[in-house]
Amino acid sequence: MPCPYGKRAHERQLHETYSITxxxxxxxFVGGGRGRTARRVVVMNQARIEQTGTPEEVFHHxxxxxxxxxxxxxxxFNGRIESGKAVFGPLVMDHAASGAVExxxxxxxxxxxxxxxxxxxxxxxxxxxxxxxxxxxxxxxKVELQAETGEAVVVEMPHAxxxxxxINEDYSI
Numbered sequence: 154m155p156c157p158y159g160k161r162a163h164e165r166q167l168h169e170t171y172s173i174t175x176x177x178x179x180x181x182f183v184g185g186g187r188g189r190t191a192r193r194v195v196v197m198n199q200a201r202i203e204q205t206g207t208p209e210e211v212f213h214h215x216x217x218x219x220x221x222x223x224x225x226x227x228x229x230f231n232g233r234i235e236s237g238k239a240v241f242g243p244l245v246m247d248h249a250a251s252g253a254v255e256x257x258x259x260x261x262x263x264x265x266x267x268x269x270x271x272x273x274x275x276x277x278x279x280x281x282x283x284x285x286x287x288x289x290x291x292x293x294x295k296v297e298l299q300a301e302t303g304e305a306v307v308v309e310m311p312h313a314x315x316x317x318x319x320i321n322e323d324y325s326i
Contacts, residue, residue: 196220221262228268228306232259242302244278265309270296270318270326282306284324289315296320 194211196203196219203223204216215221232241239248239259248259271279282298294315298306310318320326 196223198223218260218262226265226307226309228263228265228304230261230263230300230302230304232261233257234259242280242300244280246278265295265307266293268306268308270298270308270310270320272319272326280306282326284320284322284326287315287320287322298326 192207193205194208195205196211198219204211204220206214211220212224215224221227230241230244232239232244234240234248234253234255234257235245236255237248237253239246239253239261241259241261246261253259281301284296285299286297288295288297289312293309294312296308296310296315298308300306
């Protein structure tokens, strides 16, 4: 006899489900019953609530570095504040935080699927990098790079886009 507390029972009833994970990147948005996704998510760190909100709010507008990293893969770029702007190697960006102090450390977090690889300059802000490894198994191609700043960078893209890019390992972009 099937377990009455299994997935089908959950989908038929309007019970809330709480999913707890300690593994970064293993977060699943479940709950609500009848196949609905969770309405609220709570992210905790060291027994302290870091952020609550809808799955979309928490994923797209993380309240802290911990939440950003916990919700999935992320690239970290280290820089500094110069003349009121955040400088990350050759990338210079307006700095939105008020009270930024000259020479203060700046950090920028970017998800791997939000980055693009271009073989030729497009005039957009960019970093030069060298392709270290290409992992093409799975639904996305994962390209591991070393930026000119020395930082490790991961870019994820669809297979068709990767094939069109023509990049290979040890390729400089």
